[in-house]
Amino acid sequence: MGRAVLLFLIIASLLFVEPVSVLPVFELYTKTTTGITETLFATFEHVSDVANKEKLVCSSLDTITVQIGNISQRIIQSEQINVIARMLQNLPSAHQLKLKLNDILMKQITLNVYYREMERYLRHIDKYENSALINFAEGVVSGDSNSIPFLMESVYQQVTVPGFFDDFLEGFDVTVGDSVCKGKQSTAQIIHSFMNELLIINLKGYIVTYTSYMIKKLCKIGDFNMELQDLREEFQRRTNNLVATIKPYMERASSALWRCDPQNHVKDETYIEVTNFLHGIILNKVNLDPNERCSEECDVFTYTTKYQCHDNKWCKHQTTCPKIINCLYIDSSMEVCRSEGMFKTNRRYDYVKFGNGRHFGKRKSCSRSRTTGLETYRNWLVYKCSYCYCLCEEGPPFFSERYINMRLTESNKTDNKVMTGLRFVKNRQVIHLQIQEGTLLPYGQIDLDTLRWVPVEDYKVTNSSYHPGKDYYTLKWEERDFDLADIMVKEGSIVTGVAFRKVGTRLHLQVQATPFNFTSGKLRNGFSVLEDDPDIRRKHKFAKQLILDRVDIPIRSDLPSDKFTTNKYVKFANTDYDKDAGQTTIPFFDAQPLESAIPVPLVGVGVFHKGTSGFGGFITPRIFTYNFTKHLGPVFSPDKNGRLRVS
Incomplete structure (x- = not known):
């Protein structure tokens, strides 16, 4: 009988080891849970020889820890950080959810200490005295505030209490704060990852507790059949209830994701701009008027595709403009700081200072070679040839972006x-x-x-x-x-x-x-x-x-x-x-x-x-x-005898 069960264990392990690379976390969890529950119960229901049981249990549980490691790695993906810790990093410091998540994280850390200790015992079980194994098992199931059953029930009660996931949705609201885009996951993804993490906590707690009872059983401290049955049913109930509790919130959660503003802006890395499309431009009325007069006011020139450049040094210094829009008169005199060149700066001017005290652009120093003073002058001793401030739609394809x-x-x-x-x-x-x-x-x-x-x-x-x-x-x-x-x-x-x-x-x-x-x-x-x-x-x-x-x-x-x-x-x-x-x-x-x-x-x-x-x-x-919500369902369903089995 021992060989038959060993063969069953190897086949069962292969069944839930080989396909996992393509399974999502929830499917992977379900498949791994299938292997764990069926493997463990088949072992202890069919092997009567205690020595054989010890070898087979240790072999199967050691394989199981590898599977749980696979699931945990799938959850964190390339970012080597615990899901809950990552959420804490991205939540606003004053948010009340942060305290709750921090408490869950502390309980998870305690559980992981027990879990790593269990792994060590399983891999080197022949080197440990029975007393050390029994002490470990007693600590796990002692019933005090640091025991695994207490921690598991505490985490479960925290996340299933009404209002917890309402706080969760508020804390990761995509329209408030930057917790979502900092974490580079949509709210729906964050809840999905959190659910997976809770399922792993539940599964690890089950395995550690189950192992502890098995150690006590193998050391002939007691039978523990009822405790094991209760443990299994409690594990199944919690698993199903966790999924049922979280699923409606995943359905409500936003699946939108975008980037927050960067800490520092870098051109063409964090932002892109349209260049040399629209620029403010200064032109004299005489060059805008088809009759070369200054009789009209600046605001008459709302849209023109033609202007000329007469004996005026200012316009000859400027890049021509094929389309001029919405001209305005500002003042009769101005000081213009021309840019170092449109091809270099994508600007015509750095700033313009008017005689009436008005200032266009940021105030800064300007070299004398780039500073030009402009003033209204008379044309035919009648008309005032003022300078207008217009908008230029720039031109040639090779020039504009x-x-x-x-x-x-x-x-x-x-x-x-x-x-x-x-x-x-x-x-x-x-x-x-x-x-x-x-x-x-x-x-x-x-x-x-x-x-x-x-x-x-x-x-x-x-x-x-x-x-x-x-x-x-x-x-x-x-x-x-x-x-x-x-x-x-x-x-x-x-x-x-x-x-x-x-x-x-x-x-x-x-x-x-x-x-x-x-x-x-x-x-x-x-x-x-x-x-x-x-x-x-x-x-x-x-x-x-x-x-x-x-x-x-x-x-x-x-x-x-x-x-x-x-x-x-x-x-x-x-x-x-x-x-x-x-x-x-x-x-x-x-x-x-x-x-x-x-x-x-x-x-x-x-x-x-x-x-x-x-x-x-x-x-x-x-x-x-x-959004994977529609693919979520109960992990365990009742069979024809009313016992919960993997769905």
Whole structure:
């Protein structure tokens, strides 16, 4: 009989060792629990020889500890940090949930001490005296406040009490604080990981307690059959109740994920800007008037594509402007600090100081060679030729960086790869939405070794093979609207690509959706579709504009973004004249890589605006992670005799 049971143990171990590399944590937990419960109970129900039992129990439990290690490693993935400890790092320091989680963490640490001690005894059981083993077992099941049954019940009561997960959702609210984007997991993912961690705590406690009773039984201290049966039933009850308690909160939790503001802004790493599109420009009325007179006021010149440069040294020093918009008169005299060069600074002026005391741009020193004084003068002794402050839409393609890629960017579906991340990048003057891809595995898992950022298309807008409106979008004064919206794919599909398309005068996001089989992890090639917001036509007609009025350069803000806007549209515009001399195009693009700490397939992609009052803010991507809630169910179900078995 001993050999037959040993063979059963080896087969059972193989059954739940081999497939685990492709199972998600919950499935892995269920499968491992199957192996543990069936293996242990088969051993002790069928082996009568005590010596044989000791060898078989130690062999099977040693294998089990390896499986639990596999599950724990799956939960933390590449970040070698405990799930609860990671949540504590990212929670606001004053939040009441922090105290509760810290208490659970302390109990988990105590449990892990017992667990490691159990592992040591099992691996070297022949070297320990019976008295040492008995002392360990008595400490585990003693019933005091540090015993495993007490710790397990305490953790269970803490997380199942009404209100605990309401505090949890509040603490990880994506619209309040930065706990979610710091942790690089959506709220739904955080709850999922926490549930997995609680299940591991429950499983470890069960194994340590079970082992302790077995040690006492093998040392002939008692029979403990009833205690073992109660332990098993309690373990099954807690497991099912934990899943049932947490599942509704996972359904309610947001699956959105984005990046918080970085600690320090770095151009083209944390943000991207549209350059040389709209600039404040100073021109004299005589050069704006087709009759070369100064009879009209500055505000008459609201839109013109022509101006001339007469015998006036000032305009000859400036880069020409093909389109002039919304001119204003400010004062009769001014001192202008010209920038070091538009190709170097993407500005025409650093600042402008007017005779009436008004100041455009930040006050700073300016070299004499770049300082120019301008004053109103008389034309034909009748007209005052004043200098106007206008807006210039800059011109040549080689000069400006105001192009947005419209070509589809997709994962390699032939190799079963899906989108897992997103970021804005700029390449050869063109702003792209770059995607991260990874190979999809069964049960919604991603092969971490295949993750990579897909290189963006390398083309120039000056190449005649690429066409405006089809391959790329050109921002113009008349067409500079950007839709802020989230696009979700239909049930049973995941995101495999992104693109922009023009809807009316606005640039609008699209996502490529591809159906897949959750169990096999296979994409249905040939069934991909580009999906829009289903209400896009209605929204295009009735959507409200996000007004960015009198705003400064976004990276000048000392405060983190606290205003988040979606379901509107925003116009690219110039910064405020007083704050920046109108020399910068806002908003900027958030260029930080957006990826989940535990990569999963995506069910949606969006772009929204984040910022603070008085600043231009950032157009920011966000992703919506796959929610595994619908795949959760009871781990144990009653059999025909009413006993709970693994479902």
